Amino acid sequence: MVIFFLRRLVGSIPIIFGVALVVFILFHVVGGDPALQMVGKHATLQQIADIRREYGLDKPLYVQFFKYLQEIITFDFGRSYATRQQISEMIYKGIGPSLSLAFPAFLITTLLSVIIGLVVAYFRGSWIDKLTVIFCVIGMSIPSLGYILFGQYILAYQLNMFPISGFDYDIFGRIQYIILPLIIWVFLSVGYDVRFYRTALIEETNQDYVRTARAKGLSEPKVFFKHVLKNTMVPIVTNIVLEIPLLILGAFLLESFFSIPGLGYITIDALNNSDLPVIKAMATITSLLYIFGNIMTDVVYMLVDPRVKLQ
Amino acid sequence: MSISITTAFEEQQKYPKGRSLWQLAWHRLKKDRSAILCASIIIFYALIAVLTKFGLLAHPWDQVVGEQYQPPSLEKVELWLGTDIFGRSVLYKTIHGTKLAMSVGLVVSVMSVPVGIFFGAMAGYFGKWVDEFVVWFYTTLSSIPNIMLLLAIAIAVGKGTSAIYISLCATSWIGLARVMRGEFIKHKNRDYVVAANSLGATHASKIFKHILPNVSHFVILNFSLQFMSAIKAEVILSFLGLGARGEPSWGVMIDDAKLELARGVWWQLASATGAMFFIVLAFNIFGDSLRDALDPKIK
Numbered sequence: 001m002v003i004f005f006l007r008r009l010v011g012s013i014p015i016i017f018g019v020a021l022v023v024f025i026l027f028h029v030v031g032g033d034p035a036l037q038m039v040g041k042h043a044t045l046q047q048i049a050d051i052r053r054e055y056g057l058d059k060p061l062y063v064q065f066f067k068y069l070q071e072i073i074t075f076d077f078g079r080s081y082a083t084r085q086q087i088s089e090m091i092y093k094g095i096g097p098s099l100s101l102a103f104p105a106f107l108i109t110t111l112l113s114v115i116i117g118l119v120v121a122y123f124r125g126s127w128i129d130k131l132t133v134i135f136c137v138i139g140m141s142i143p144s145l146g147y148i149l150f151g152q153y154i155l156a157y158q159l160n161m162f163p164i165s166g167f168d169y170d171i172f173g174r175i176q177y178i179i180l181p182l183i184i185w186v187f188l189s190v191g192y193d194v195r196f197y198r199t200a201l202i203e204e205t206n207q208d209y210v211r212t213a214r215a216k217g218l219s220e221p222k223v224f225f226k227h228v229l230k231n232t233m234v235p236i237v238t239n240i241v242l243e244i245p246l247l248i249l250g251a252f253l254l255e256s257f258f259s260i261p262g263l264g265y266i267t268i269d270a271l272n273n274s275d276l277p278v279i280k281a282m283a284t285i286t287s288l289l290y291i292f293g294n295i296m297t298d299v300v301y302m303l304v305d306p307r308v309k310l311q
Numbered sequence: 312m313s314i315s316i317t318t319a320f321e322e323q324q325k326y327p328k329g330r331s332l333w334q335l336a337w338h339r340l341k342k343d344r345s346a347i348l349c350a351s352i353i354i355f356y357a358l359i360a361v362l363t364k365f366g367l368l369a370h371p372w373d374q375v376v377g378e379q380y381q382p383p384s385l386e387k388v389e390l391w392l393g394t395d396i397f398g399r400s401v402l403y404k405t406i407h408g409t410k411l412a413m414s415v416g417l418v419v420s421v422m423s424v425p426v427g428i429f430f431g432a433m434a435g436y437f438g439k440w441v442d443e444f445v446v447w448f449y450t451t452l453s454s455i456p457n458i459m460l461l462l463a464i465a466i467a468v469g470k471g472t473s474a475i476y477i478s479l480c481a482t483s484w485i486g487l488a489r490v491m492r493g494e495f496i497k498h499k500n501r502d503y504v505v506a507a508n509s510l511g512a513t514h515a516s517k518i519f520k521h522i523l524p525n526v527s528h529f530v531i532l533n534f535s536l537q538f539m540s541a542i543k544a545e546v547i548l549s550f551l552g553l554g555a556r557g558e559p560s561w562g563v564m565i566d567d568a569k570l571e572l573a574r575g576v577w578w579q580l581a582s583a584t585g586a587m588f589f590i591v592l593a594f595n596i597f598g599d600s601l602r603d604a605l606d607p608k609i610k
Contacts, residue, residue, distance in 0.1 A: 018451030023463065030467040053420075127362035137599075141592035143546055145565045151603045252458060271462060271551065283463050287455045294454075 004302060014109045016072070024068055027280050028061065037247030055277065072288075079282035082273040087281045090266055097167055098255065101178050105185040105251075110240055113190050117197030122224055126200055132194065139191030147184045148257050155180060156203075165259040181254045193239065200235045204228045234305050241297040244310045323568040332528065332605065339604040346600035352593040360413035363406055373399055380576050393578035395567065404559035405582045411472075411560050412542045412590070419541040420534045424483035428530065431491020432518050436499055445492070449485045449533060457482060465553040475554045479541050487533040494526040528605040535601060539594040546587060561587050 052058040055068055055078065071077050079089040122134045146283070152165075167177050205228055213223045252264035259265070263282065270278035330338070337499035340346050362368040375398040383393040383401075392401040434445035452460065498504060499522070507521050549555045549562025561583040568580035 014447060014453055015450050018447055019454050022451055022455065137595050138592065141588050141595055143565075143584060143587055143591075145487045145546070145550060145562075145582070149565065149568060149572060149580055149584075153577070162534065179445050181546075233345070255425045267462075268551070271466070271553075274466075276466075279466065280461065283455060283459045286459050290456055 005295070005299055008298055010290050012295060013224060015291055016288065020065075020069060020072060020284070023283050023287070024065055025278060027096055027276060028185070029059075036082045054079075058186045061248050070282075071282060077275055077284075080270070080278045082278070083271065087278055090278070091263065091281070093247075094261060094263040096262075096267050097174075097260050098264065100174055101185070101254065101260055101262065102180055104178070105182050105189075106243065109181070109186050109193065113185065113193035113197060114121070114236065116190070117194045117201060118225075118229070121198045121201035122192065122220075124198075124205075129198075133198070133216055136191040136195045139187060140195070144184075144188055145252070146251055148253060149188040151180055151184050152257065165257065166261045167258075177258065177260065181251075181258045181260065185251055185254060196239060197236055199230075201228060207231075218258070234301065237304055238297050241300050242293055244293055244296070297304060332416055336601075336604040337526075340600060343600050344602070345596055347598065348602075349593040349597035349600070352589060353597065356590050356593075357413055358409040363371055364414070368400060368406060371403075373397075375399060380571070380574065382576075383578050392582045393576075395564075397572070401564075401579050401582050404564060404579075405561070405586050407559045408561040408564060408583060409586060409590075412545060412556060412587070415475060415479065415545045416538040416541045418476060418536040419483050420474035422480045423487055423537050424530055424534065426480075427487025428491055428523070430522070431488040432495050434488070434520075435492040435495025436514070436518055438496075442492070445488070449488055452482065453485050457544075458547070460546060460550070462553070465548060470553050472554060472558075473557060475545050475548050478548070479544055483537050483541065487530065487535070488531065490529050491526065492518065494529065495522060498522045498525060532598065532602055532605065535594055537600045539591055540596070542587065542590060542594075548570040 007284060049058075056064060059067075067291045079085065080087050083090070092173070098121050116132065123129050151296060165177075167174060205224070209227060210223060213227055252259075252268055254260070255264035256268040267279065267282045270282070353446070357367065379394060379396050379398045381394040381398070382391060385391050390400065390402075390404070392405065395401055395404065430445050430449070434442045455463070460482055461478045464481060465474040468474045468477050495518075504517055504521055507517055512521070544563040545554065545560070546565070549560040550566045551562075554560060554562060564583040566577050568576075570581070571577075571579060
């Protein structure tokens with residue numbers, strides 16, 4: 001299994017290279033002069049030249065590309081333009097707040113959606129099922145912005161149940177700031193997940209072996225929870241594992257609105273400040289995380305489904 | 312002894328006519344009331360968009376029709392949804408936002424069809440290094456989380472409506488390409504293709520005349536999905552300030568609403584969110600019904 005993992009890691013190198021290429025082309029080639037973008041059009045020539053030298057933008061493209069590859073490997077992305085901090089420092093500082101929102105949200109969403117999905121699939125066709133599906137579809141259709149703004153306005157502002165925004169670095173102090181974005185996050189994701197799990201479970205129940213199990217005389221709960229569930233683990237787990245790396249990205253919008261200083265907030269901030277090095281770094285990191293997540297998905301597949309062998 | 316000989320034609324007339332996948336789907340869709348309702352909503356939005364585009368509806372959106380922040384009232388048509396910070400009609404802005412959303416959705420989905428089919432078919436049909444390259448290409452593009460890629464492209468290309476079109480088009484074909492590739496791989500070795508081959512069919516003939524019609528239902532499904540994603544993405548991009556500047560857009564309205572809520576002004580947020588909600592909901596439900604209607608396994 002370790003060999004499998006290593007094999008996949010090696011196999012993902014061309015992808016990582018491709019991602020680096022795409023990000024590089026986007027930022028250094030397509031996007032006009034990065035120096036101008038960062039400093040703005042009204043800067044003096046001296047400022048532009050300084051920026052160029054600092055970020056190595058005056059060197060030929062292939063040199064810049066090598067430098068970029070180096071940055072990826074060493075994980076040192078240089079300095080942010082706007083805040084002058086080391087980008088890797090900013091990332092380390094940002095992970096904590098991001099995760100304290102993302103991780104509980106992920107746990108709660110997964111638990112809730114699996115449970116609701118199970119209940120709904122078990123009672124498929126009944127009014128519980130139909131009502132839940134309606135709610136899920138409605139939930140999926142409301143833009144996240146709508147949730148955030150309404151949530152902030154009604155729950156925080158009008159009813160004063162939660163603070164409108166902010167964050168506290170203290171472990172327990174942060175709880176009150178996390179609750180509202182947490183609720184919104186769960187609301188957003190549960191709709192999609194429940195529908196997905198429900199479909200997967202129902203498809204599984206239409207299989208022949210379920211008919212056999214029922215014909216054997218097994219009770220419906222046993223058929224469902226013992227047989228169907230096990231076989232549906234594959235798509236369920238795949239979905240779950242794929243979501244993990246995106247957690248760190250921490251729902252850009254939620255962090256931005258609730259002023260939670262996580263990675264998403266940093267990215268949106270950088271966007272507003274045209275802070276290219278930071279955006280580039282974030283794009284790279286999120287892609288790496290996603291690729292890693294895919295590899296983990298395959299590994300988990302192998303663990304969960306004995307039919308999958310090493311290729 | 313009389314022998315009755317029936318011709319093949321008469322034989323055929325005795326049995327009920329078979330239904331193709333499309334006929335079956337159409338028949339199912341016609342019976343599905345929620346699908347018809349949603350399709351009507353979509354057509355309604357499309358009509359509004361077209362009328363607005365030609366200036367027949369909600370024509371001058373940037374005219375001041377009242378004082379700033381007037382709540383919705385029934386006085387004039389323009390005031391039905393109130394006014395914004397400059398006294399412009401929120402109703403008119405919402406209608407123009409509809410035009411933008413529908414055109415972004417349409418352009419992006421239409422673009423994604425030929426590109427997706429092309430890459431998917433090439434990869435699935437020819438295999439080997441063409442396949443390797445195409446898979447590498449779209450895996451790379453899809454490894455960059457969607458929002459991030461949209462942001463990066465929007466920054467690179469410069470802010471504005473064209474940024475939205477370009478960035479959405481660049482990512483929208485990937486889903487269809489994946490599906491097409493899988494389908495082409497499956498169909499490549501099917502009997503009917505082998506038969507066509509033995510008759511001397513060219514590659515182009517096999518791809519377009521034989522296989523493609525058998526996988527085209529995925530194209531339709533993908534189209535409706537893409538349309539919806541494009542609308543949502545446009546709103547988010549505009550909201551982040553990367554999109555339409557001169558013309559009203561739901562995203563920009565929601566962005567403005569951030570500040571307005573503190574003053575108790577809720578109508579701009581409500582109309583933009585509501586308008587978006589209904590079209591996205593309609594696409595969701597219609598897409599589901601479409602998928603069920605096109606599924607040959609459901610009897």
